[in-house]
Amino acid sequence: KQEVTQIPAALSVPEGENLVLNCSFTDSAIYNLQWFRQDPGKGLTSLLLIQSSQREQTSGRLNASLDKSSGRSTLYIAASQPGDSATYLCAANTGFQKLVFGTGTRLLVSP
């Protein structure tokens, strides 16, 4: 059974810092891995999708990497801003679009 873990559970940083969020999964047989952000009381917003054949994806200040063999993905946020404050979730696609989610990292960026 696929299990997805995110570390840290919470992170508080001053504005401008570069930061790394970690996601690990137990079964390397994934089709893709997706990163989402969730604002309080809101749904999920897709940030990046990394296919199993890819090593990384970039969108603006965000860069996500994937190492299937070690069961790890990282989300790198450059020059963090208060607007980045949210909960970040990673999800492993185990097939038939059954996304298995981690419990998230709650990020607070203070001005």
Next chain:
Amino acid sequence: GAGVSQSPSNKVTEKGKDVELRCDPISGHTALYWYRQSLGQGLEFLIYFQGNSAPDKSGLPSDRFSAERTGGSVSTLTIQRTQQEDSAVYLCASSRFGGPNMNTEAFFGQGTRLTVV
């Protein structure tokens, strides 16, 4: 539509009553999923629809839960005889394609917050 739309956004119901939650996926998306997010818990898969194939119901927690998708578009999640443990945010997502080995992006709605009192 521009995004996945869910209604109602909030629902308060009395224990024992039935509720229906609606999801309108992105136009043209063949795959639709329901997830549940309970307070302090992660996202839990409930059910998956792909085109005209039989749905994958393996995540439904009990036989009080059912879902249908009419005309390959709108989906309704029904919870019968609601219990307090059913209180959660129910999230719907759609993707352009589904099935294994299809690297497609899932787009989520804003969710329905269900409170059973």
